[in-house]
Amino acid sequence: MVINFIEEKIYMHNQLFSPDRATSSGTLNIRRVWEVRGDLDYQNTWNKGYPGKGNILVRTLAGEGFIRLKNGRRLKCLPETLVNLAPEMIAAYGCVSPQWSFWWIECENPSSLKFPLNTVINIRQVKDELDFLAESVRLLPGGETAAAEAAASINLLLQKWYRNWRDGERKISPGRDRLRNIITIMQASAENPLPVATLAKKACLSEGRFRHVFISSTGISPKSYYDSLRLNKALTWLRDTDMKLADIASRLNYSSAFHFSRAFKKHFGKPPSEYRPK
Template sequence: MPKPPPDYFRYFPDHPDIARWGIGVAACGLARATPGAAYPPQQHPADHHFDWSHGRVLDAVQIVLITSGRGAFESRELGRRDIETGTAVLLLPGMWHRYRPDDKTGWSESWVELRGPVVDTLRTSGVLAVDSAIRNGALAAGLDSAMDTLHQHARRAGPGFDPEMSACALNILAAWARAGETAPARARMVRAVLQAERYFADHHTEAVNVEALARELGVAYSHFRREFKTQTGFSPWNYVVHLRLSRARRLLAAGDATLDDIAARLGFSSAFHLSTAFKQAYGIAPQHWREQLQKTARPAGKRPETDV
């Protein structure tokens, strides 16, 4: 998905569906502050605008990601901190704060404001907390990609509630949580696993070379394999097999394709190998699983039709 150009923002009215869905986007935007330019831009609503001398207090949760450049952030709780490319800042309701780019470098920022019961729960549980409001592993954790996806939807969204933007908001919060990993190398590995999951989802019917994929992702194979199993519960290869078997179940349930046909479609070398893997995973042979499913689906008391 191409990145949207900078310099836009949108504010969305509160909507009853935010409570029903649990989370909603109240506002979002992208901005590029050139070196020496006045900051922040003047177009924002009065309750969001601020200057360095006075700072600001918001009544919602915001996440601000610096995608290029550097600058400074300050709050009463955290004091003054230098922030730079890849730093994400969490702004909580009632938290006085201020931030600005360095006059020499300027910066680019991507931001989102979130509301809803899910956000409130994460605050109460400490997932969104002031003591971890600055995170430096945001790019490695995929926060930039999650934010870019939101901006793509936000630019074309209508004025009402948009469930797709709520889904984007959850992805942003997940990336924020990943960015809390203390070691940059670990954050890179987490992102590599996410990229591998997407790759496997698109290519699980093909021959998969996990070692080559790890090299392409820029991580050591042994570490990648261990981290993949930690995050997913499967080794990379078993994850691919799991995807194939999940699809095999759907094909078995949807029609009368033979095991040979299904095996060929899903990348198994033969119906025998498909049947063996299926039985190991589910404790039943695929043809027997299909027969049980058909019996369950048949209306009670109705006998199967037979040719006369």
């Protein structure tokens, strides 16, 4: 399926590449890919549910765009950046400086993605990236074999992006490589968050320096990152289990179900009950 929109005076290109069903190369399932070039009139409110279960990758090529999350954060999308988005966190997105040219890649099996969630990261373009991705996505509507080849190619590009990001991070600051290890520790201790002083000590940084490096790398404070980890765990339990709110609150170290529900609604924009299976 291919869709093009061209308006008089105001130019906007919005092209969809979609296989008959989510296509896997054995690592990450590709659901749909949009190629978008939008002007200042390209403004979108995310007011309907995402039909898939996975994540959305936004790769900006030119111009500038924004993505506003339901917790109030505004992500700045500049050329050679990538964002790995949780769909339930998106509130709105649009062009800031035309033309915002980007790829919108909908994928399943997000656990295989190694990029941080809801965070803008800088990744330099790989050789012939635009042509490679354009040729790959055009295979998606071409039948099962062609779609599988496209998925394999896109997965290969993701690996190249990841390697470029890691290499770039190492060149920027050795401290950020240590920070990546700290983030792994934080993910493992989400239910019982460690004090910032303890995290800073593990990173071999002063507490002040640790906070600065953490915020400059992730865009949020260590506490906010822990809150996000805990609430995303809660979201999974709400969807996949019949755990009571009081049990979830206790498991995640909230003082009560009331305080948990208030934090959850502030983060996701909806109360926990909205995410229970109907």
